[in-house]
Amino acid sequence: MAGQREGELCVRVLALALAAIFALGARADDCPCADNALCRPVSGDKSFELLVFDVGGTDWTHYDFSRVTTIAAFGIYDPQLICHAHAHNVRVVLKGDVPIKNILDRTQRKNWISDKVQLAKQQFMDGINLDLEDPVELKSEGYYALTQLVNETTQAFHRDIPGSKVTFDVAWKPGCVDGRCYDYAAIAASCDFIFVMSYDMQSQIWDDCIAKANAPYNQTLLGYTDYLNLGIPATKIVMGVPWYGYDYPCLQLLEGDRCMIRSIPFRGAPCSDLAAPQVPYDVLMQLLPRSITGRFWDDVQKTPYFIYMVNDTYHQVWYDDPQSISMKAAIINKLNLHGIGMWNANLLNYDDPKAAVQTKEMWNALIPH
Structure with a gap:
């Protein structure tokens, strides 16, 4: 009799396990991993978040999965990434991107959320990173719809994928940067944490059209202070740093290495970093030896730059390197923030042995001291 009851119990446990898998929107035999357990959502909270944005390819095979906590997969779906990440208790989350005009209607919003939850289930993912950067007027229809989207997305993912995380990317400071007049406090309260994009700070240049650092230290610190002043808990804030720079023709x-740039307006500002292309860190390191200045350090903005020439045109390149990133990472301990991440992890050279030291130093710079 006891053996029969034990057998019935095993059957019930198995049935519950299968039901859980089906509840996640996928069959057990759809799991791309050798071990079906690796298709279950990662659970548990991390005391320190290292959020990695990955835009595709196989660079992820070089990441340090002993330190990474979440990978935001912005590239083509790679099931092997899911298996490897889950084997190391690392979350992989979807990219969530939708024009705000498409989520004004409650039904449209609900359908979009439902589609994303279903996709996450099918791909055995652990949540979603919402990356919406459309301009929104204060107290407008879009202002309220965006907050509702974050709230409803979080509720749906938490309900349907236990242990999942919903995060939201925000500008380097609250307010109306680039016309994004969002309800940042309400958004932060609705999701698991916000990722502060502490870069592209010259997207709107309101004074002279002069090239400046992508992420000056003082502006970076100001942004976090402003978010904290909104009442957002430090434990809900993750710092973002750039692994790229801007190459300004x-x-x-002018005197003092002041580089006058073309006037290219952006969302009301007369000048912007649209006057320069973004350049990956690994490409910058190839340009630097060919510069006419070598690496210079701006002690006001606390970032490096260099100047090179093409034909008769001077180019001024502003970027971040291990020194400037380490200084910003120290803010995490200063303000007790939840972690750090970068845009994006694919901007280093993982294949050339000559770049191995540069690559290691950039990853190590993410460790707050």
């Missing part, structure tokens, strides 16, 4: 190179 100079109309004129």
Whole structure:
């Protein structure tokens, strides 16, 4: 009799396990991993978040999975990434991107959320990173719809994928940067944490059209202070740092290495970093030896730069390197923030042995001291 009851119990446990898998929107035999357990959502909270944005390819095979906690998969779906990440208790989350005009209607919003939850289930993912950067007017229809989207997305993912995380990418400071007049306090309260994009700080240049650092230290610190002043808990804030720079062609190179740039307006500002292309860190390191200045350090903005020439045009390149990133990472301990991440992990050279030291130093710079 006892053996029969034990057998019935095993059957019930198995049935519950299968039901759980079906509840996640996928069959057990759909799991791409050798071990079906690796298709279950990662659970548990991390005391320190290292959020990695990955835009595809196989660079992820070089990441340090003993330190990474979440990978935001912005590239083509790679089931092997899911298996490897889950084997190391690392979450992989979807990219969530939708024009705000498409989520004004409650039904449209609900359908979009439902589609994303279903996709996450089918791909055995652990949540979603919401990356919406449309301009929104204060107290407008879009202002309220965006907050509702974050709240409803979080509720749906938490309900349907236990242990999942919903995060939201925000500008380097609250307010109306680039016309994004969002309800940042309500958004932070609705999701698991916000990722502060502490870069592209010259997207709107309101004074002279002069090239400046992508992520000056003082502006970076100001942004976090402003978010904390909104009442957002430090434990809900993750710092974002750039692994790229801007290559500004100079109309004129003035005294003090002031580089005059083209006036390209952006969302109301007369000038912007649209005057320069973004350049990956690994490409910058190839450009640096060919510069006419070598690496210079700006002690006001606390970032490096260099100047090179093409034909008769001076180019001024502003970027971040291990020194400037380490200084910003120290803010995490200063303000007790929840962690750090970068845009994006694919901007280093993982294949050339000559770049191995550069790559290691950039990853190590993410460790707050």
